[in-house]
Amino acid sequence: WKGDRHKWIADCFRKYGKKIRIEPNTVLFRSPTASRDIYGIKANVKRAESYDALLRKEEHRNTITTTDNIMHTKRRRLLNLAFTDRSLRAATSFMGDHIDRWHQILVEDSDADWSEPLNFSETADALVFDILGDICYGKSFEIKQPGHNAIKAVPHAIVKTMRFIYPITRSPFVGTLPWLRPRGLSRLFKAIRSKPIKLYDDFVGTSVRERLDREKASKTSKEVLTREDMVHFLCNAKNPDTNLPAFSNQDIRAEVRLLLVAGSDSTSVTMSALFYFLAHHPRVYSKLVNEITGTYLEPEDIVPGPRLASCKYLRACIDETMRIAPAGLSELLREMLPGGIIIDGEYFPLGVIVGTARWADGHNEQVYGDPEIFRPERWIPDKETSAEEVARIRASFHPFSLGPFNCAGTNFALQELMLMVGKTVHRLEFQLASRERSGDDGFPNKTMQTNQNVPLFHLEDAFISVRDGPMLQFRKRGTV
Numbered sequence: 149w150k151g152d153r154h155k156w157i158a159d160c161f162r163k164y165g166k167k168i169r170i171e172p173n174t175v176l177f178r179s180p181t182a183s184r185d186i187y188g189i190k191a192n193v194k195r196a197e198s199y200d201a202l203l204r205k206e207e208h209r210n211t212i213t214t215t216d217n218i219m220h221t222k223r224r225r226l227l228n229l230a231f232t233d234r235s236l237r238a239a240t241s242f243m244g245d246h247i248d249r250w251h252q253i254l255v256e257d258s259d260a261d262w263s264e265p266l267n268f269s270e271t272a273d274a275l276v277f278d279i280l281g282d283i284c285y286g287k288s289f290e291i292k293q294p295g296h297n298a299i300k301a302v303p304h305a306i307v308k309t310m311r312f313i314y315p316i317t318r319s320p321f322v323g324t325l326p327w328l329r330p331r332g333l334s335r336l337f338k339a340i341r342s343k344p345i346k347l348y349d350d351f352v353g354t355s356v357r358e359r360l361d362r363e364k365a366s367k368t369s370k371e372v373l374t375r376e377d378m379v380h381f382l383c384n385a386k387n388p389d390t391n392l393p394a395f396s397n398q399d400i401r402a403e404v405r406l407l408l409v410a411g412s413d414s415t416s417v418t419m420s421a422l423f424y425f426l427a428h429h430p431r432v433y434s435k436l437v438n439e440i441t442g443t444y445l446e447p448e449d450i451v452p453g454p455r456l457a458s459c460k461y462l463r464a465c466i467d468e469t470m471r472i473a474p475a476g477l478s479e480l481l482r483e484m485l486p487g488g489i490i491i492d493g494e495y496f497p498l499g500v501i502v503g504t505a506r507w508a509d510g511h512n513e514q515v516y517g518d519p520e521i522f523r524p525e526r527w528i529p530d531k532e533t534s535a536e537e538v539a540r541i542r543a544s545f546h547p548f549s550l551g552p553f554n555c556a557g558t559n560f561a562l563q564e565l566m567l568m569v570g571k572t573v574h575r576l577e578f579q580l581a582s583r584e585r586s587g588d589d590g591f592p593n594k595t596m597q598t599n600q601n602v603p604l605f606h607l608e609d610a611f612i613s614v615r616d617g618p619m620l621q622f623r624k625r626g627t628v
């Protein structure tokens with residue numbers, strides 16, 4: 149309930165070593181070999197039943213909430229059809245347009261001076277949500293635009309919902325949920341949905357329906373044009389075994405729901421934390437600006453491709469952010485299948501639940517030495533950091549998880565982050581709003597990073613990482 153489970157888990161590791169039994173039947177690990185043993189391609193495990201609690205009703209079941217391995221493999225194989233190089237290329241132009249418009253909004257009315265202070269988490273949420281809406285079904289939510297829009301409440305409502313659901317997923321009663329759902333629990337959850345979540349449900353339902361109608365009409369009429377968005381790829385995906393359409397309309401709705409949440413929140417947390425660290429670390433900020441402005445003459449030139457991939461410091465800043473402030477702080481639980489598995493040399497039998505926790509992994513003193521320090525250089529081999537050292541820490545670093553249940557949108561997320569950060573630091577300058585510079589940022593409970601004297605970016609654990617701030621001001625680069 150307090151949102152500090154991730155810190156409690158890290159403290160337990162510090163106190164008891166690299167294996168902790170946090171519940172009678174649940175063991176967490178903190179070592180690179182354990183991560184591979186638990187999540188790797190050969191691991192004899194399935195997603196634990198706590199994933200079931202993320203589901204309000206059976207029709208919403210999608211790839212991430214499918215705990216049966218055979219079903220998951222089938223769904224995932226089909227979902228991957230929406231994440232091809234072609235779909236990634238198709239998404240590029242939507243992403244670029246949204247980012248350009250977002251920049252205009254950030255500095256609107258502030259031609260010669262700094263903009264009004266704004267809560268960066270909120271504006272980053274709006275940007276990634278708009279991008280995802282557009283990319284999923286060709287309809288942006290337009291919540292980054294100034295003015296009233298009821299959908300603006302949705303990212304906040306997702307946080308509220310996760311705060312409510314997360315303790316249920318970790319409760320001893322989680323096993324009863326599949327039984328309770330058809331016996332009134334789904335109806336109860338529906339009845340107590342907050343207004344913004346209801347709005348969001350209706351919005352997703354209507355938008356997907358309209359989009360599917362458009363797709364159908366485009367097959368018979370040349371006048372109806374569709375975009376190559378995710379729905380297009382999902383509609384046209386054929387089951388390779390039967391050559392029939394891979395997804396029913398209900399499946400498409402369920403997968404779009406997953407993509408909107410999995411794809412928006414994670415990327416937005418990373419953006420907010422990265423801008424927080426850049427604002428607090430002028431040396432890192434100017435090194436990043438030099439790399440981007442040295443690689444590209446104009447922000448408009450920044451597009452995905454080999455040149456953007458060559459921006460090593462940009463990628464290192466993103467990796468360092470995902471290490472120190474991961475999108476998802478605690479454990480991703482897996483349950484042993486018949487036969488069990490060996491983890492870190494020890495046998496665990498059928499039914500035992502195991503996992504690793506991302507915050508605890510990223511803050512492991514034994515791996516990183518100075519884990520509380522934001523230092524992107526640790527990811528780049530040079531005179532001071534050997535290639536072996538970088539390979540050693542990379543072996544412990546799995547922000548997108550690994551194996552058959554890893555993030556389906558990894559390439560998509562990295563492309564989006566590289567583009568958003570690259571374009572933003574090229575086109576705009578930013579600074580901490582004065583209130584935050586004086587240390588009174590209104591966000592309590594920050595842990596101080598002792599030797600840099602910079603507070604850690606405050607995150608609360610609700611399965612997703614709940615964040616607020618930083619408060620930033622923007623202006624066009626080169627404005628005096």
Ligand code: HEM
Nearest residue numbers: 211212410411414415418475547548549553555556557561
């Ligand atoms: C910084 C950004 C992101 C991070 C750190 C991240 C991380 C992860 C992780 C750790 C998982 C595994 C969760 C689990 O096992 O419970 C996951 C799953 C998933 N992610 Fe991401 N993600 C990011 C962005 C995205 C984006 C942009 C999309 C899509 C547009 C996406 C789509 C998915 C999907 C569909 C799954 C479920 C995969 C499955 O169940 O097989 N993610 N993500």
